Amino acid sequence: MNVMLPRVVWARALERVSAAGPSRNTLSALRCIAVEASEGVVRSRASSLSLHMRARTKPIRVDREGGIALPENILRPLVQSLNGDTITLDVDQERLVATLTCLGKEYRIHGLPATELPQMPVPSGDDVLSFQVGCAVLERVIGDAAAFAARDETMPTICSVYFDATSNERVNVVGFNRHRLSVTGMDTEVTATGETRSAILPRDHAEKIARALPSGDVLATVAITRKLMGVTIPDLEVASALTEGEYPGYAAFVERARKGVVARVKVNRRDLLEAVERLLILSDKENSTLRKVSLRADAGGSGLTVSRSVPEVGNAEEVVPAEADERVAVSCSGVYLKDALVGLAGDDLELQFARMADGMPPIVLIEAGSRFISIAPMEDSGE
Numbered sequence: 108m109n110v111m112l113p114r115v116v117w118a119r120a121l122e123r124v125s126a127a128g129p130s131r132n133t134l135s136a137l138r139c140i141a142v143e144a145s146e147g148v149v150r151s152r153a154s155s156l157s158l159h160m161r162a163r164t165k166p167i168r169v170d171r172e173g174g175i176a177l178p179e180n181i182l183r184p185l186v187q188s189l190n191g192d193t194i195t196l197d198v199d200q201e202r203l204v205a206t207l208t209c210l211g212k213e214y215r216i217h218g219l220p221a222t223e224l225p226q227m228p229v230p231s232g233d234d235v236l237s238f239q240v241g242c243a244v245l246e247r248v249i250g251d252a253a254a255f256a257a258r259d260e261t262m263p264t265i266c267s268v269y270f271d272a273t274s275n276e277r278v279n280v281v282g283f284n285r286h287r288l289s290v291t292g293m294d295t296e297v298t299a300t301g302e303t304r305s306a307i308l309p310r311d312h313a314e315k316i317a318r319a320l321p322s323g324d325v326l327a328t329v330a331i332t333r334k335l336m337g338v339t340i341p342d343l344e345v346a347s348a349l350t351e352g353e354y355p356g357y358a359a360f361v362e363r364a365r366k367g368v369v370a371r372v373k374v375n376r377r378d379l380l381e382a383v384e385r386l387l388i389l390s391d392k393e394n395s396t397l398r399k400v401s402l403r404a405d406a407g408g409s410g411l412t413v414s415r416s417v418p419e420v421g422n423a424e425e426v427v428p429a430e431a432d433e434r435v436a437v438s439c440s441g442v443y444l445k446d447a448l449v450g451l452a453g454d455d456l457e458l459q460f461a462r463m464a465d466g467m468p469p470i471v472l473i474e475a476g477s478r479f480i481s482i483a484p485m486e487d488s489g490e
Contacts, residue, residue, distance in 0.1 A: 108142075108143075108144050108171055108172060108173030108174060108175065108196065108197070108198040108200065109169075109170040109171040109195070109196070109197045109198070110144050110149055110166045110168065110169050110170065110171075110195070110196050111166060111167040111168045111170075111193055111194070111195045111196075112149060112164055112166050112167065112193065112194050112195075112196065113164070113165075113167060113192065113193060114186060114189060114191055114192060114193055114194040114209065115192075116164055116165075117149070117151070117164050117186060117194065118183075118186045118187045120151050120162035120163075120164045120342070121140060121151055121162075121179075121182060121183045121186055121187075122183065122187070123160065123162050123319045123343060124140060124151050124152055124153040124160040124161065124162050124319075125140065125153055125179050125183050126153075126160065126315040126318060126319055127152075127153040127154055127155055127158045127159055127160035127315065127345075128140075128153045128154070128155055128179055129155040129156075135219065136176060136219055136223040136224050136225075137154060137155060137156065137224070138178060138179060138180070139153075139176035139177055139178055139179060139218065139219060139223075139224060140152065140153045140176065140177060140179045140182055140183070141153070141174060141175070141176040141221040141224040142174060142175055142176075142177065142182075142196065142205075142221070143173070143174035143221050144166065144169050144171075144172045144173060144174065145172050145174075147166070147169060148163050148164070148165065148166070149163070149164045149165075149166050149169075150162070150163055150164075151164065152224065152227060153179065153224075154224055154225045154227075156225060157309075157312070157347065157348040158312050158315065158345075158346075158347050158348070159225065159227050159228060159344075159345070159346045159347075160319065160343065160344070160345050161227050161343070161344045161345075162342060162343050162344075163341075163342045163343070164342075167193060173198055173200050174198075174220075174221030174222075175198045175200075175203060175205050175218040175219070175220070175221055176218050176219040176220065176221050176223055176224050177205055177216050177218040178216070178218070181216055182216065185207065185214060185216075186207070189209040189210070189212070190209075190210060191209040191210040193209070194207060194208065194209045195207070195208040195209070198218075203217060203218050203219065203220065204216070204217055204218070205217075205218055227344060227346060228335055228337075228346045229337060229346065230330040230331060230332045230335045230336065230337040230346070231332070232301075232332060233300060233301055234300060234301025234302060234303050234332060234333065235299075235300050235301065235303070235330055235331070235332055236272055236297065236298070236299045236300075236301075236303045236304060236306075236330070236331040236332075237297075237298045237299075237328065237329060237330045237331070238272065238278055238293075238295045238296060238297045238298065238328075238329055239295060239296075239326055239327065239328050239329070240278075240293050240295050240326070240327055240329065241324055241325070241326060241327070242320040242321050242322070242323065242324075242325045242326070242327050242340060243320075243322055243323060243324070244293060245293075245317070245320060245327050245329070245338075246317045246320045246322075247291075248280040248291040248293055249268055249280065249313050249314070249316065249317040250314075250317050250450075251280070251282065251289050251291045251450055251478065252268040252269070252280045252281055252282030252289055252291065252313070253268050253282060253310050253313050253314050253317070254282065254289070254446055254450065255282030255283065255284060255287050255288065255289035255446070255480075256268060256282040256283065256284060256310045256313075257283070257284035257285070257310075258284070258310075263307075263309070263350045263352065264307055264350060264352040264353065264354055264355075265283050265284060265285070265354075265355065266309070266310050267307045267308055267309055267310050267313070267350050267354075268280060268281070268282055268307075268308045268310060268313040269281040269282070269283075269305065269306070269307055269308070269354045269357075270305060270306040270308065270329075270331065270336075271304070271305050271354075271357075271358075272297045272299070272304050272305065272331075273304050273305070273358075274297065275296070275297045275299075276294065276295070276296065276297065277292050277293065277294055277295070277297075278292070278293045278295055278297065279291070279292050279293075280292075280293065281354070281357055282310075283355060283357060285483075286440065286443065286482070286483045287440075287443045287446075287447075287480070287481065287482045287483065288357060288360065288361075288479075288480065288481045289447075289450075289478065289479070289480050290357060290361060290478065290479040290480075291477055291478045291479075292477040292478075293477070294477075303331055303332060303333055305331075305354065306331045306336050306349050307349055307350040307351075307352060307354055308336055308347060308349060308350070309347070309348075309349075309350055312347040316338060316345050316347065319343060319345065320338075320340070320343075321340070321343075325340050325341070326340070327339065327340050328340075331349075333349075334348060334349055334351075335347070335348060335349060336349055360481075361479055361481075363463060364461045364463065364470065364472055364481055365461070365472075366461075367461035367462050367463055367469075368459045368460065368461045368472065369433060369435070369460055369461065369462050369469060370404075370431060370432060370433035370434070370435040370459070370460040370469070371431070371432050371433070371457055371458070371459050371460075372402075372404050372411055372429050372430065372431045372432075372435065372457070372458045372459075372460075373429060373430045373431075373455075373456070373457050373458075374411050374427055374428070374429040374430075374456055374457075374458060375427070375428065375429075375454050375455070375456065376448055376451055376453065376454045376455070376456040377454050378427045378428065379411070379413070379427050379448060379456070380445065380448040380449065382413045382425040382427050383400060383413060383441055383444055383445050383448065384445060385423070385425065386400055386413060386414070386415040386423055386425065386441060387400075387415070387441050387442070387445065389415050389417050389420055389421050389422070389423055390417065390420070397440040397441070397442055397443070397485065398415070398440065398441040398442050399415065399438050399439070399440060399441060399485045400413055400414065400415045400438065400439065400440075400441035400444065401413070401414045401415070401416075401436070401437070401438040402435070402436070402437055402438070402439070402458075402471070403435070403436045404429060404431035404434070404435050404436075405431060405434050406431055406432060406433050406434050407431070408429075408430075408431055409428060409429070409430070410426040410427060410428055410429055411426070411427045411428075411429035411431070411458075412424060412425070412426050412427075413425050413426075413427060415441065435460045435469065437460060437468050437469050437470075437471065437484050438468070438484060438485045438486070439471050439482045439483065439484055439485055440482065440483075440485060443482045444471070444482060447473055447480045447482065450478075451473070451475050451478070452475070452476070453475070456473070456475065457473075457474070458471060458472070458473060459471075459472035459473070459474065460472065461481075467484075468484040469484065470482060470483055470484055471484070
């Protein structure tokens, strides 16, 4: 193989696909990026067996086709650190040695056959669900859901981002960790050739896919089968294995919550966010994961009282201008509330409080645009 590539463009391709490689693996091939030239295109791909990425780079010229797998921890930083505009990659296919030349400097790297890296799987067959959406939108909704998903890998079905395409005109992207829920809708035309209507995408895979997506209006095609999810844009292909199992029935919960609303409070999102951030400064090192805050408002009153108390540390209280239609008082995770407020656009916000059962404190609901958020209440005793 002998090709000349635009260095900056290729460096970006290597950076994107490197996310698919495992952080630790004893298989030498999985620690490599395969570089292959064919049909006038150079493809760089990496794999962890369950997550695969392949990026396309248009070369300046291709003198000889071929391929090689080179160590990611050498190839990627080397290409990024060079200063020239172009880089030449020449591969001795028999000796499996790659020579990289840039501004007269030569670097020789020993590699493996490109075929030792797993091939890129493609969602196909008689049961495929597909839709198209802008990359910026897809990145945002994945980020919304991943932030709310569980972190405990012993619960794989909720340590995930859930795609629900029950509707032919909308895809809901969901994150849930037993104490908070995020549902963001994407309006798009869904095509289904079989029974598959959903996908449970591992959270770490979802986060890596979101980071690899470009900004702007580039259109992404998403294809889902029972075991695989693929995302394709003009210069990048991604395929991820899916988590098997049954995702919690979030839709019924959302319907119950909407019917159970007992109070609404209109407040400026930015003002509330800044108050919560200041209150969260009060923390002890031993119990600072959820950091409870209390919310209180009276019907017809002019403010929402936000307070926090930490034994042997201190307490604080702020009143944020707000309008409430009923009296409400509830405590919830300040961290979860902050995460919700940060992820919203605009400053006009309505907090809703829904009682899911008699005698139980209400949950906090936020509905803004196409997004639904719920945060479970916390007991008033202790942190």
